[in-house]
Amino acid sequence: MRFNGAVKVIGAAVVLSVITTASLMLYSAERNEGRGSTTLGDTANPNRVDIGVFVLKVDAATEEISAQVQVVPQGAVADAESGLLAHDLTVYTNGIKGDTLTFKAGKLPSVADLKVGLNGEDSNGVITDYPFDSYKADFVFAAESDGKAVPVNVTIASSDSFFRLKPGKSKVDDDVLSFSAAAERSTGTFMFALFIMVFMWFLCLAAVIAAVFAISGKRGLLWPSLSFMGALLFALIPLRNAVPGAPPIGSVIDFGAFFIAEALISLSLISTVIVGFRTERKNEKDKDTEPTTPPLPPSPAPEPVPMAGVPAWHASAPNLAERWPGTPNR
Template identity: 35%
Template sequence: MPRLPSSLRRAVRHWWLPALAALLVAGLCAAGLVLYVDERGHRERGMTVGPEQARDRLDVKVHLLHSDPATQSVTAWVDIDPRGTLRQPGERDVPTKDLVIETSSGERPVLHYPAHQPIRTETLVFHLQKGSISDYPFDRYITSVAFDPTADGKDIPVVVRMIDADPFFVAHKVRPASKDLGTGLRLSFRRTLSNILLAWFMMVVMWLMALAVLVGARLASWYRHGMAWAALSWMAATLFALVALRKAAPGDPPIGSAFDYAAFFWASLIIAVSVVYVVAIGFKAEHAKILKKR
């Protein structure tokens, strides 16, 4: 097999590492775009339940705006649109009959809309269940979003379409809501992939910072030149940087969450112990120097 010219071999040895790094960066960027497009597509498709073939029906569009684990609630805008004979001709949101809609919202269980009067957009709050914010960033929640409408006292079909617009949580369909609640979906809420990846990245960074300080403390202790002020300044700055990084965690997790027990508490402890260790070794070395001078 013929050998490559020496100049070409040198060029290959010189450029293979930058080329590999460029391919790695391009691959990561492409993977990130694919994940972003997939999550965005899921949000735009929405989730629909109900007899869409029915002519005389009620269309309910639910915009899931904000999930708040601290209050165990999810806030949504609700647009109601009568169809067929339930809609006044020439009007989009004016019903021809008195509408009463029972909802799965704990705060607004019943909505009333008189005939021949425009229907306004409602803000409803649904309660989150089976989840704890202390599990951050792995916390998940369950809620039911359902509607059971009547027109002049008679049951009417309803189509419920849900659009996920929460930047921190993503909703997934678990199953149809209980028939006792009406037409709707039982939803599972979990943090978005971007939030989970960022939380994991922050935990890894915390551990790397702590281990770097630990290695620095060990090296500073080997030389025993006295108080290593530069090293101590760097370690103290790292400790404060760790606290600032903790505050920047998306979703404002409470102190004592899984995030803290997985990284923050231990990283802070390692850095604090390293600072004390370097001070103790430095004090011992300085004390020895003073004794020699005497």
């Protein structure tokens, strides 16, 4: 028996270790993919401008990508001695904000802000499709120094943990670099949202089971069951709002789980109260209409049992002290 118990404990520990290891491997793959950088453009030309695009946030609600742009001159674009810009540099983008970035010659280029619009990819480019929504962003970069076009090289990276950004193929036309990047929910965000949906379903099923138990057994108002269902009804709201990305009301997560769970729990609570109230009233009426039986007459005193060796007339004779006062009992 002890050996079987030890085997079970070891088996459970091995299974738990395998699950934990697989989860950490998934996190490592997601981290490396999300933090990786992609370089696009003309890398062979020595006289170019290296542009670093660091994505800070992918905002599906406003359909914007917020990023920071850093410029590093290379070759003839930079001063041979200081390494700073040899001439004034202008970078043109297709951004909503930061469409024209100007950097002065002889100064260290500062980090500039850039905002690029998001476009819906296929039919999943609406935030209400959460957590199955995905987007696409188009990037265009061109540079001009001393009145001449300069080749550009773009390195893009993202720090947004809620989205995974995947740059596509680039196209260079007259020193104008353009490419597209797909943005989709990260694996952690998608799995957590899916877990919340499944968890809501199991919670509402628990409430339905509690209601069926209370109603079918005609147990009246079971306050533990009512408290449980009432707590679930209001606990689902902060649980739903806890999903990452703050999807608006009316998303897939609502129609797929939240609205259904709230409806089933509400119906279970109301049904349990109504049926329980009727059961309690019926029990009270049945108790009031029970026939009352009259009290039974007192039972007669039992006949004295004669003692062994004593005649019956003597056992039933009154005490001598009661019959003749003053006579002592012996």
